[in-house]
Amino acid sequence: MNRIKAAIYGVGAMNSIATRMLLDKDVEIVAAISRSKDKVGKDLGDLTGLGRQLGVIVTDDAKAALAESGADVAVIAVNSYMTDAVEQLRNCAEAGVNAVTLSEEALYPWNTSPELTAELDAIAKRTGATLTGTGHQDTYWVNIVAMMMGTAHRIDHVTGRASWNVDDYGPEVAGDQQVGKTVEQFNQWLSGAERPPTFGRNVLDALVADAGLTVKSITSTTRPDVAAEPMHSQALNLDVAAGDVIGFTDIDEIQTEEGVVFTFEMSGRVYGETDGDINDWEIKGEPDLVLSNGNVPTQITTCTQLVNRIPDVINADPGFVTMEKLPRLKYRAFGFHTYLEAGAE
Amino acid sequence: MNRIKAAIYGVGAMNSIATRMLLDKDVEIVAAISRSKDKVGKDLGDLTGLGRQLGVIVTDDAKAALAESGADVAVIAVNSYMTDAVEQLRNCAEAGVNAVTLSEEALYPWNTSPELTAELDAIAKRTGATLTGTGHQDTYWVNIVAMMMGTAHRIDHVTGRASWNVDDYGPEVAGDQQVGKTVEQFNQWLSGAERPPTFGRNVLDALVADAGLTVKSITSTTRPDVAAEPMHSQALNLDVAAGDVIGFTDIDEIQTEEGVVFTFEMSGRVYGETDGDINDWEIKGEPDLVLSNGNVPTQITTCTQLVNRIPDVINADPGFVTMEKLPRLKYRAFGFHTYLEAGAE
Structure with missing residues (x-):
């Protein structure tokens, strides 16, 4: 299996931790997306306190980054509610990129935001992407x-x-x-x-x-x-x-x-x-x-589950797949690509 | 789905609790097996303190009971170690009857009793039965x-x-x-x-x-x-x-x-x-x-898991399937037969 390619979507406190964890698990960071003018144009390594540059320059053009980076999965840490989160999730679904998000409502949005969730589910099923809300x-x-x-x-x-x-x-x-x-x-x-x-x-x-x-x-x-x-x-x-x-x-x-x-x-x-x-x-x-x-x-277990869920999400069938339907979470001692099922991506 | 038919294998403290729980979940008890001369010939309801008879008479002829009762699953609470447990598990496997057992070693016997486990796995795969050790x-x-x-x-x-x-x-x-x-x-x-x-x-x-x-x-x-x-x-x-x-x-x-x-x-x-x-x-x-x-x-959570695992075990592929490979356990509010997947049994 090739290494998993990830796009960092939102460059703040949580995705700074997630970036380090992803690198520890042999995930290749291929894009970084932020709306913040202070961050666009800067190297993700500098912004996330890694102490080294990653050669990944933050962009505010999410659609281009998702379409052109070859990302297998986007790691979203931007907002909490589906009315806001739909923007990032829709961008991922339309680009056919799997996504994990910390948006809390996305954990199980079927009853609280049924129309938005159904829309995202339909797009994701059409493009072959899986969208999942996770976190602590x-x-x-x-x-x-x-x-x-x-x-x-x-x-x-x-x-x-x-x-x-x-x-x-x-x-x-x-x-x-x-x-x-x-x-x-x-x-x-x-x-x-x-x-x-x-x-x-x-x-x-x-x-x-x-x-x-x-x-x-x-x-x-x-x-x-x-x-x-x-x-x-x-x-x-x-x-x-x-x-x-x-x-x-x-x-x-x-x-x-x-x-x-x-x-x-x-x-x-x-x-x-x-x-x-x-x-x-x-x-x-x-x-x-x-x-x-x-x-x-809670802060660390939010980031660990955001990243440790990635193999499950790539392995899952397309659609908006909520976390109670995923396999029981496992410890990931090795590079995340070693947990992919044949043909998953 | 028809109601699940269960054979009670071992009529002691644990299976007395399990019998009541199975009845609560719409499981039909079709056989009861014990080696104890004090129990053979008596009604399972009398022996398990239910306060009513079940019309199920305890027998010591395990092979006949498993072959003739039409049981979907045997609920085994007899012993702890694979050298002993192999007898009951082999009887179930050869009769093509799924089995859950409280035998502690059967939880994950691949390293401690590899030959016995491989033998049971092979028989079960041949007859289409699933064998699983569970409990607390x-x-x-x-x-x-x-x-x-x-x-x-x-x-x-x-x-x-x-x-x-x-x-x-x-x-x-x-x-x-x-x-x-x-x-x-x-x-x-x-x-x-x-x-x-x-x-x-x-x-x-x-x-x-x-x-x-x-x-x-x-x-x-x-x-x-x-x-x-x-x-x-x-x-x-x-x-x-x-x-x-x-x-x-x-x-x-x-x-x-x-x-x-x-x-x-x-x-x-x-x-x-x-x-x-x-x-x-x-x-x-x-x-x-x-x-x-x-x-x-522990005593109650041993019995609850012994019985609550039954739908998972019937749904699972044949063989000796250890519990870490089964789906995450779920609360069973309804009759166990409602949790069976189409074609499972």
Whole structure:
């Protein structure tokens, strides 16, 4: 097998980590795409802190880069919601380039953005590309939970609690999380009609669908997380006054026709010095089961899954293939091209 | 799809739980097999504490029961090691009946009993049956660990610690765990040539194989777990004096050519009142990762996986198919026959 060729799509904090990881796994970087005027024309190695140049110059012409670079896969780390993410995913699908993306809604967008997802699925099937949303939530919020569910005889209630540090994901995500707003501004934003779907909703949709259950009702409540003392957001380089917003917690709940209830509390906020990410799940039923990943390093496990999923995505059938349909993720000790099935690409 | 027909093979503590679970999932019990003179001729419902008769009379003629009952799958809970388990698995394979077994070595017997496994694999491929070892270790010691490994960029060392209560698994297993022996008797037994392979070895073999790594060296050490005060083994109905053996801990370690080290400490002993099963795993590398399942109810998760794997095993290609090759386990909310793929059986 030849080495896999990858296009870096979005040159920020997450794809800087991903670039190093891809190189470690013998992936050839053949293009880098950014909208940022500060980055266009510069070498990807310089921008991602590798300490050496890669001979890959950042461009803002995504369509040309995808069409001409010979990329097997695009590694997208640009935004969070499908209304934004559709641009990058459509560019990849139309160019027939497989794509993995960190856009959180893309994890399982079939219910929250059905038209966009169906459109992308159709283009990808026509051109032979596979599009998949992954990241920390792939294993820790869906697949490892679904696997533990498989060890139950009867499930009454599945409850998850997770948190992540807004400062790990750059200014775009921190802005989405309303960091620095007053509570009044937060409540105004929350009551508006334009609120995007919660990421927890996508996680629960995936768990319900994977178990073959039927949604009866969905509730979603959101509370602001507020600074108890003055804090600083690194991602925004912004001081947040006590009483102002450092993020929020979504509490999503799905009741199913079969009686199984799913609840997920997902908190994305600026951390104080003693905070750490958690991933705690509990199943009530026969038997009761629990899972904890201690202080899980969400930022790194987001990047590792973004890159470790690449062989699965290239091997998969064309279309928008959500991560619960991919094989169980495996450790990749060797160059990624060694994990490709014959004829995959 | 028609309902799945199952033969209960071994009528003891574990298959009593499994029988109830199978009935809950719309599986039809068509045969029950036991070597015990106390059980032959009695109704399976009476023997398994269901509070009602099933119209299934226990027989000791395994070959006739498998050949004549029309069973799609046999649910085997008889013994632990392949030298013993080969009898039941061979009977199933020769009758063309799929089988799931709790025999611990059968989880991944390719390295510890290669000839027996190859023989069973060949028979099963000829008759169209699938044979799979499962139980608690399927998810909690292999597949959930392998999945977490998939979220690492680099792994230096994987360490697991697990324990289980000998009294949960009946007298045969308690005898294998040397319960009630003196330390001197234990050490004599340990130094003898006839010691069977450790179950931890099978677990680590599965993890190494799943990651595509190559074994460089294997070490296995065993220490007796000793009663600090007088204890009672329910499984053996035996009082154990202080200073005598209540089980043992195997510490298995595999070094790989790729530099990844795997260590597993697995303790099977009689519990005191405050003990509980644990399942704690740690990955050292980039990043460091941990997993804990609190006080996991090993006995129940053994039975749930034995039964929940049935649709996967019927769907799988013929042969001895070890559990890391099966699809990620799923919660089975509905009758098991609804999870069969067209043409599977």
